[in-house]
Amino acid sequence: MLIISVTEVSTVSKPKDVVQGTLDLLILKILALEPMHGWAISQRLKQVSRDVLQVSDGSLYPALHKLEQQGWIKAEWKPSENNRKAKFYELTRVGRKELEKEAANWSRLSAAITHVVKLREA
Amino acid sequence: MSLRLRLRSLLRRSKVEEELNEEFQFHLDQQIQQYIARGMTREDARYAALRAIGSVEQRKEECRDAHGLALVESVVQDIRYAIRQLRKSPAFASVAILTLALGIGANTAIFSIVDAVILRPLTYRDADRLFVIHERIPQRGAIPVSATHFREWRKATHSFEQMALVIPMVRNLTGAGEPEQVSIGRVSAALFPILGIQTQLGRTFLEEEEQPGKPLVAVLSNDLWRRRFGTDPGVVGRKIQIDGMPYEVVGVLPAEFRFPKLTHLYSMTIDAARPEVWTPLVLDTGELVPMGQFNFVCIGRLKAGVSVQQATSEINAVQEELARQSPLRVDLGSSIVPLQDQMIGRSKTGVELILSAIGAVLLIACVNITNLLLSRISARRREFGIRSAIGASSGRIRRQMLVESLMLSVLGGICGVVIANGALRLILAAAPADVPRLDEVGLNTHVLFFALIISILTGVFIGVLPAWRFAKVNLQEALTSASRSTTSGRHSGRIRSMLVSVEAGLTTVCLIAAGLLLHSFLRLLDVDRGFAVDHIVTVNANLGVGSATRYSNDEKKTAFMRAVMERVEALPGVKSVAATDKLPLTGEGNNSAMAVEGQDLPLFERPIAAVRNVTPNYFSILGISLKRGRIFTEGDRGRNVAIVSAALAERAWPGLDSIGKRFRTGRDPSTPFTEVIGVVSDVRGIGLDKDPSLNLYGPYWGGFFNNASFVVQTSASRSPFHRRSGKQSTMSIRMLHCRPSEQWMMSSRILSRSGGSR
Numbered sequence: 004m005l006i007i008s009v010t011e012v013s014t015v016s017k018p019k020d021v022v023q024g025t026l027d028l029l030i031l032k033i034l035a036l037e038p039m040h041g042w043a044i045s046q047r048l049k050q051v052s053r054d055v056l057q058v059s060d061g062s063l064y065p066a067l068h069k070l071e072q073q074g075w076i077k078a079e080w081k082p083s084e085n086n087r088k089a090k091f092y093e094l095t096r097v098g099r100k101e102l103e104k105e106a107a108n109w110s111r112l113s114a115a116i117t118h119v120v121k122l123r124e125a
Numbered sequence: 126m127s128l129r130l131r132l133r134s135l136l137r138r139s140k141v142e143e144e145l146n147e148e149f150q151f152h153l154d155q156q157i158q159q160y161i162a163r164g165m166t167r168e169d170a171r172y173a174a175l176r177a178i179g180s181v182e183q184r185k186e187e188c189r190d191a192h193g194l195a196l197v198e199s200v201v202q203d204i205r206y207a208i209r210q211l212r213k214s215p216a217f218a219s220v221a222i223l224t225l226a227l228g229i230g231a232n233t234a235i236f237s238i239v240d241a242v243i244l245r246p247l248t249y250r251d252a253d254r255l256f257v258i259h260e261r262i263p264q265r266g267a268i269p270v271s272a273t274h275f276r277e278w279r280k281a282t283h284s285f286e287q288m289a290l291v292i293p294m295v296r297n298l299t300g301a302g303e304p305e306q307v308s309i310g311r312v313s314a315a316l317f318p319i320l321g322i323q324t325q326l327g328r329t330f331l332e333e334e335e336q337p338g339k340p341l342v343a344v345l346s347n348d349l350w351r352r353r354f355g356t357d358p359g360v361v362g363r364k365i366q367i368d369g370m371p372y373e374v375v376g377v378l379p380a381e382f383r384f385p386k387l388t389h390l391y392s393m394t395i396d397a398a399r400p401e402v403w404t405p406l407v408l409d410t411g412e413l414v415p416m417g418q419f420n421f422v423c424i425g426r427l428k429a430g431v432s433v434q435q436a437t438s439e440i441n442a443v444q445e446e447l448a449r450q451s452p453l454r455v456d457l458g459s460s461i462v463p464l465q466d467q468m469i470g471r472s473k474t475g476v477e478l479i480l481s482a483i484g485a486v487l488l489i490a491c492v493n494i495t496n497l498l499l500s501r502i503s504a505r506r507r508e509f510g511i512r513s514a515i516g517a518s519s520g521r522i523r524r525q526m527l528v529e530s531l532m533l534s535v536l537g538g539i540c541g542v543v544i545a546n547g548a549l550r551l552i553l554a555a556a557p558a559d560v561p562r563l564d565e566v567g568l569n570t571h572v573l574f575f576a577l578i579i580s581i582l583t584g585v586f587i588g589v590l591p592a593w594r595f596a597k598v599n600l601q602e603a604l605t606s607a608s609r610s611t612t613s614g615r616h617s618g619r620i621r622s623m624l625v626s627v628e629a630g631l632t633t634v635c636l637i638a639a640g641l642l643l644h645s646f647l648r649l650l651d652v653d654r655g656f657a658v659d660h661i662v663t664v665n666a667n668l669g670v671g672s673a674t675r676y677s678n679d680e681k682k683t684a685f686m687r688a689v690m691e692r693v694e695a696l697p698g699v700k701s702v703a704a705t706d707k708l709p710l711t712g713e714g715n716n717s718a719m720a721v722e723g724q725d726l727p728l729f730e731r732p733i734a735a736v737r738n739v740t741p742n743y744f745s746i747l748g749i750s751l752k753r754g755r756i757f758t759e760g761d762r763g764r765n766v767a768i769v770s771a772a773l774a775e776r777a778w779p780g781l782d783s784i785g786k787r788f789r790t791g792r793d794p795s796t797p798f799t800e801v802i803g804v805v806s807d808v809r810g811i812g813l814d815k816d817p818s819l820n821l822y823g824p825y826w827g828g829f830f831n832n833a834s835f836v837v838q839t840s841a842s843r844s845p846f847h848r849r850s851g852k853q854s855t856m857s858i859r860m861l862h863c864r865p866s867e868q869w870m871m872s873s874r875i876l877s878r879s880g881g882s883r
Binding site for chain 1: 144147148149151152154155156177178179180181183184187188190191192
């Protein structure tokens with residue numbers, strides 16, 4: 004199992020592309036299910052990664068804004084569960100394509116790395 | 126998408142900030158609630174939530190970065206830096222800016238002409254449904270319209286909402302100020318509604334004012350109203366004198382109404398200006414000849430949804446019927462041309478040629494500046510090296526270079542607009558008067574927008590190659606090498622030589638376009654006009670039909686003409702004076718079909734002669750030589766004699782000696798025959814690019830000198846006349862319109878360009 008640690012330090016300075024890209028992938032994957040606001044995304048991240056991925060709540064928002072800027076996700080202000088207005092993010096068509104691409108990349112990459120790791124063990 | 130968001134964060138900053146705050150607040154509140162639910166106190170929960178998210182302000186800043194605001198800031202930085210760079214090398218900057226200013230300025234000036242002349246739609250209501258209708262006969266192509274035919278069209282066709290006739294005249298306007306010749310448009314009452322024009326003051330014409338015997342009324346153009354009546358709103362209801370007849374002013378047209386110069390509405394070369402006074406078209410019996418008097422411009426507004434083809438076939442059906450009823454064997458047709466095409470058609474090629482030449486000039490300027498920028502790269506390698514060493518990405522440096530070139534081009538564009546403004550005035554002063562809609566040319570928002578766009582394109586164009594080239598600069602080498610300017614290397618040398626060849630190519634394009642323009646101009650200057658223009662001044666005088674009391678018959682007119690000529694001849698510097706009713710190179714007019722004795726040709730097969738009534742010395746003064754026979758003398762009074770041009774002699778009596786031959790003009794068989802007593806050399810009567818006209822010269826005592834042109838041979842190069850001479854003269858010439866021969870030639874160059882029958 005691979006452990007990704009998106010620490011605070013690494014996101015304050017310019018984040019490494021791989022790490023940032025990984026966070027993007029996670030966000031896209033989560034949003035692919037349904038539109039969500041930032042808080043819900045952060046909760047879902049913790050939940051689905053079983054707390055292995057420690058994404059700081061703070062670094063989530065710049066990532067969301069960047070994805071919005073790129074046009075992969077779009078935002079809309081809607082009432083949340085407790086009837087307060089919240090900014091809901093949702094995947095765009097471009098974003099959906101991008102998700103497929105990134106996911107495929109990721110599978111290839113992780114498969115390759117797993118292979119390498121196993122080789123060394125043998 | 127991203128650009129929209131970026132703009133939004135730039136322009137609606139407070140809104141974006143507010144949303145940012147709200148988003149973070151929402152997150153914090155949710156977190157606090159979660160902590161409280163886990164058993165924390167409200168206070169502890171708040172602190173814990175803040176800790177969890179880290180520094181909120183810093184997070185917001187990162188979000189703002191993501192919005193691309195940082196880009197805007199760094200561009201501002203780039204601009205500042207670019208200005209500093211340009212100030213550091215003022216020689217380079219000023220050369221570059223000036224070069225671009227000339228290129229952009231020239232293009233802006235020409236574009237403003239193209240825009241006004243070709244691109245901008247006519248300012249009439251639904252201008253795309255306005256058409257000019259010509260008649261068409263196989264012998265002559267498109268010809269103007271006969272009023273009788275027009276009446277039939279109006280009765281029998283349904284394709285047009287309305288149709289109107291227009292015909293130009295030149296008349297004397299007197300009363301309220303200095304007498305002057307004005308261009309008058311006699312028009313159907315329907316014309317103004319067709320164009321969708323309302324008056325600024327008063328009204329336009331009523332249908333019944335086209336009937337004979339109604340009170341005489343006139344509508345003034347805004348220009349004339351301004352010039353002559355000082356925008357007096359009380360002018361409506363006042364009387365003006367046109368050729369001595371009182372016309373009541375019933376309306377003034379708005380300043381924005383521009384009627385085309387009538388020259389541009391005819392299918393043939395006709396010398397006619399933009400009307401300044403409008404009167405209702407009251408047709409007299411002489412103008413209502415079936416199959417004759419093809420004199421009018423017809424403008425129609427097609428009904429919505431009716432195609433040109435439908436309208437043409439409908440009119441052609443009427444034409445066929447008219448031809449069937451006529452004893453003349455003629456194949457009568459019609460052609461319908463969009464109004465705008467009719468107006469600009471003839472000037473289009475010239476304007477397009479100029480545009481391509483000027484466009485090539487700008488490209489040459491661009492290539493030159495690119496070359497300069499490229500050579501600066503090698504000089505600035507060290508600077509770029511240092512910048513990249515302290516952290517500037519290569520993209521950032523490229524952007525910097527693009528900003529610099531944009532800076533140059535925008536500054537060039539600003540200077541260019543100033544240049545264009547000056548250039549436009551020069552161009553307009555020198556432009557041939559026949560280019561349609563020239564008076565609509567100016568630096569308006571269209572043109573300024575064009576200047577902006579072309580400046581930006583220029584900036585990108587000149588900057589892209591150097592910015593791309595930069596990638597090839599070895600920065601490490603640049604930093605370590607001690608010398609500031611190293612050799613630019615083989616690669617850059619190749620690019621430069623490529624640029625030079627591009628430049629050579631562009632220069633060729635430019636030369637070809639300029640050459641074509643010059644060629645057609647020179648060809649016209651070179652053409653054998655058939656008459657001399659050195660030391661010749663022409664003076665136009667309008668005796669006026671309406672001044673019936675003074676010059677009631679031809680005898681009195683002749684006497685008057687003689688008196689004027691004697692007086693003019695007595696002026697210092699004048700050698701001799703001749704008179705004609707229509708000068709050469711002034712377009713078509715006074716045409717008459719010639720029935721040759723012994724031949725029975727159908728009307729439209731007969732030679733069409735341009736009839737000119739002249740004084741006997743007209744030929745010698747204009748250098749038109751006598752080929753056979755003799756010139757008429759005062760002794761020929763009372764006899765029907767005429768002189769024909771060589772071309773007409775050949776056309777009417779091919780291969781025969783035309784002296785002594787007889788013919789008659791008009792259709793009345795009882796008209797006595799006229800005898801040919803002389804043949805003279807040809808002149809270009811219509812325009813320089815037209816074939817020599819078929820001239821039929823009659824003696825001046827037989828003609829109607831309502832519009833006389835005096836041809837004055839001077840010994841001085843400057844005209845002894847000026848505008849005032851008409852007024853000072855005790856003889857009441859209404860207005861003398863003088864022009865030196867150079868100007869005459871200029872305007873004839875114009876006429877010659879406006880050829881081409883449609």
